Amino acid sequence: MVPIAAAASADAAPAEKKAKAPSEKTTLPLCSPTAPTLASPQFYGAKVTMVTVGFFDGVKPFPAVNKAKAGGTQELEFRVEDSGAGCVMSDVNVGYLAVVHVDCETLDPLDYLDNAPSVFEVREKHFSAKWAVPAGKGQCYTVRNADVMALYRTK
Secondary structure (H helix, E strand, O other): OOHHHHOOOOOOOOOOOOOOOOOOOOOOOOOOOOOOOOOOOOOOOOOOOOOEEEEOOOOOOOOEEEEEOOOOOEEEEEEEOOOOEEEOOOOOOOEEEEEEEEOOOOOOOEEEEEEEEEOOOOOOOEEEEEEEEEOOOOEOOOOOEEOEEEEEEEE
């Protein structure tokens, strides 16, 4: 992480362009129900190239810090694509969110929490999960699906 003073100095490198937020909209079709997934017997030995797209609705990707109300509920939306087959995966076995309580300074794991359950919304072609944020202010958590992660600090 670059200190604020260093980023503001005259000889600092020019700021990189702000990353564009992923789009919730997709023209990709849903994967065939017979396509290999993590839960299907034909998955082992099959080449499935999963790519997670998201999170949507203003959730900033790691390393940015998002705020969540302690004891509240945080909604997270994301899409899982099979980039090899060019389709959106709807199998709930790929739509899980792993939640980890981490040290706010070092990000070392303190406790592995239950996965946040998600549902697939067919019309929107993405997963939606409601994470029950634990009580306690000033705590940090990572929420991840495959290659997408968000960092939260409770308020």
